[in-house]
Amino acid sequence: MERNKTARPTPPPDLSASDPVNEGIIVAHHGVAVEVSFEDGRRRMVGVKRNSGHVVGDSVTVTGGVLKRMPRRTELRRRDARGGIHLVAANLDVLGIVVAHQSPAGFIDRAIVAARVAELQPFVVVNKCDLPDTPELLDLLKATYGGSVPFFAISAANRTGLQPLQDFLGQGHRGVFVGSSGVGKSSLLNALCPEIDLKVGQVSDYKNQGRHTTTVSTLHLLSGGGELVDTPGFREFGLVDITAEELAAHFPGFEEHADALCRFRNCRHRTEPGCAVIRLVEEGGIPPERYATYLEILSEVENDQSEARSKDWR
Ligand SMILES: Nc1nc2c(ncn2[C@@H]2O[C@H](COP(=O)(O)OP(=O)(O)OP(=O)(O)O)[C@@H](O)[C@H]2O)c(=O)[nH]1
Ligand SMILES: [Mg+2]
Structure with a gap:
């Protein structure tokens, strides 16, 4: 029988079709x-x-x-010191900003703004509260952020202050810990859930921010409920694609005065007449150093926006 020259060879069976789809x-x-x-x-x-x-x-x-x-519910991005953009993690509900020893200037503010714009609830954890130099830092940070975001004072080493954080995460949140290397992110996860047993840095009170113990981000189920991602330490939380209006609306400390309305709805709180924030700074309701930090971040955001616009024109 003459072979039908146009007939195609029988395709191999589609094995992938019979493979189960695993989510x-x-x-x-x-x-x-x-x-x-x-x-x-x-x-x-x-x-x-x-x-x-x-x-x-x-x-x-x-x-x-x-x-x-699958499509992401939320995504949290940051810019590093060289301008590189990184995804921190996906499908998060909360962002845990961990500090110890010192307040990394601007890091907490940028992280809070980035989280709020990405529709995550930010919270601040001050770790190593057992160390003698911590009370001053704690007072300063509590005064600055305590009215804006959930705030936890903890010693992972002594296992003190853990219960309120456990209760918060136990509501079923998926969160991530970010902060400089050595602040105790992995130690906190171990304290929250000892079965996780993450590797932690060697020296118990080192302040060296250069050594990284954690090198890979990992997600963990907490026995008390909730999920947490441990990340390698980083110091820069540069904002990505944030508008000046978003910064003005989400800068921590300004929202407490949201009822003292600015004359203009999209007020950037810089030179606009009838600005409630400028009035509050003059009256002492907002500390001048907080306003200075805001203006610094506002300039960055405005520069990024005009660079993005000029790229669009090219
Ligand atoms: N005194 C004291 N030391 C702590 C506490 N929590 C962590 N440490 C110590 O701080 C050091 C750093 O802890 P890690 O948990 O490795 O810090 P990390 O933030 O995960 O660091 P990277 O993985 O490098 O980002 C270790 O030597 C811990 O034992 C604490 O509450 N008090
Ligand atoms: Mg770690």
Whole structure:
């Protein structure tokens, strides 16, 4: 019988179609592979391209070794000192800003604004409250941020102050801890949930911000409820795609006075007539150093906006 020359060879059976579609969450990112935790509790490493854009917290499906990302509910981005943009994690509800020893100038403010714009609830954790130099820092930070965001004073080493944070996270939030290297993010996670047993830095009270103990972001289920991502330390929380109006609305400390309305709805609190923020600074209701920090961040945001606009024109 003459062969039909136009007939195509029979395609191989589509094995992937018979593979079950497994839904899971990325719980660790190792550059060219991610660890996925599936709904039935299994875990598996799945290969990805370097810089594939996947991040811890991403909901994914895995079919026959192929990973597909689902749309994100929230994403938190930051800019580093060299201008590089990083995704911190995906599908978060809360952002835990961890500090110890010193208040990293502007870091807390930028992180709070970034979280609020991304529709995450920010909170501040002051760790190492057992150390003698902490009470002053605690007073300063509490006065600055205590009225704006949930605020927790903790010693991971002595396990004091943990219960209020446990109650907060136990409401079912997925959160992330960010902050400089050595502030005790991994130690806090271990204190909240000892089974996690993360590696922590060697010296118990070192102030060296240069050494990184955690090198990979990892997501953990807390036994008291909620989920937390531990991240490698970083010092820069540069804002990404934030407008001056968003900064003006979300800068911590200004929202407390939201009822003292500015004349203009989109007031940037710089030179506008009838600005309630400027009036409050003059009357002593807002400390001048907080206003100075605001103006510094406002200039950055305005520069970014005009750079973005001139790129659009090119
Ligand atoms: N005194 C004191 N030391 C602490 C406390 N919490 C953590 N430390 C110590 O601080 C050091 C750094 O802790 P880590 O948990 O590794 O800090 P980290 O923020 O995870 O650091 P990176 O992973 O490098 O970002 C370790 O030596 C801890 O033992 C605390 O509450 N009090
Ligand atoms: Mg760590």
